[in-house]
Amino acid sequence: MRERITSSQNKRVKQWRALTTKKGRKATQTYLLEGWHLVQEAIKARLPLTAIMGTEEQLTAHEGAFPAVPIYELTDSIAQTIGDTSTPQGIFATASMPNDDHVDPKQASGIWLFLDQVQDPGNIGTMVRTADAAGLTGVVLGRGSVSRFLPKVLRSMQGSQFHIQLVEGDLHDWITAFTERDLPVYGTNLDPQAKDYRDVPSLSQGAIVMGNEGNGMAPDLQRMTTQNLYIPIKGQAESLNVAIAAGIVMFRLAE
Template identity: 40%
Template structure:
């Protein structure tokens, strides 16, 4: 185990760059914090390059580098109010397009809040989705708040990025219905109508799904809510729809 005591250490500076999207894209790596996420990553066989810890007694069935650091270094690297005892540097997963789209997928169009994206990924895993697709304008999957909000679900569910217009067309080519979400020119969700496979398209917290995408869908729906309620959080709405639409 190697030791780093200074926050000015060049390796610490390099790790800090992984808090930026540019830094993550340049290296193909990202940071996770805390025992739970590290345990989930190890259980999912995520490639962990380095473990950084304040615990000299830390032992793991892990073949990469382990660095012991001071509390000051840990605080420098952590994005949480109470720095954890462990941080890991992981390699990004490279996801190939699935050979079949015969499943349940969630498409995110411009969802910008990290907590919402993390909640949707966690919910999609819990409700047996086959994958999540992050479209243009959606927050980066490896944003630290997204990672924490997933509670490790991102390690157990295929997550793709790309042009949603192209993805919608691919679903339609395989006769998989694409269900858009909208407040106008849409029908209330039919609780009796379920699908063995479908793609659910949800949109930006303020503006919703792009009109050009809604024009491509099989149908567009909304959730009837109390007239005194302005709207539903996109993460909660996604959970309701995923549960309601599955056959």
């Protein structure tokens, strides 16, 4: 059942290595899941996996949980060259890129997190994980945010991408679709009319927008929100990390 791969020049091995790049993901229309936690979450979520590959030890430890997909056994030295962690666990899967993850913003319900041009993969992944924990319905990655298929984003999400809706979209469309239905959209940048985040009502439906690490939300999006919020800083720190700010606001407004 298992195909054993021993040559580091094997064509599949080269394809798997290339999945850390956008070009490589596009070529095969798949992306890479690294480590048993993530592979297991993907299996539980019935994600369309296209292959599972790992060292003999890892495959043997987990094979009872595998779905009916091709399994490839790798030598330890080949396993070291896949993915982008310095010490990989030795188990991976590939999954089909969703060819249609479209959610109609005019139909979306619940509470959503909108991310405008967030750049750091760890920040994006942590915000998706936190949105899941706070009970949000989904996260929209606006244009200019890094790809949700980057290995580091996938790892920091810790499987939360399988629990909530995660879509790419134009935030102008999303904000308009919400405000036209009278669902509040809270931006999180300072402006002269911004309010303390503790002074607005909790959300039952609506959205919270977080902006770029250095520059915050784009000015044109700031003008489209229902209300912009700020978190009062008491000490001498200049700002909060964006994922920390998102956690504080989500746990306050989605409670």
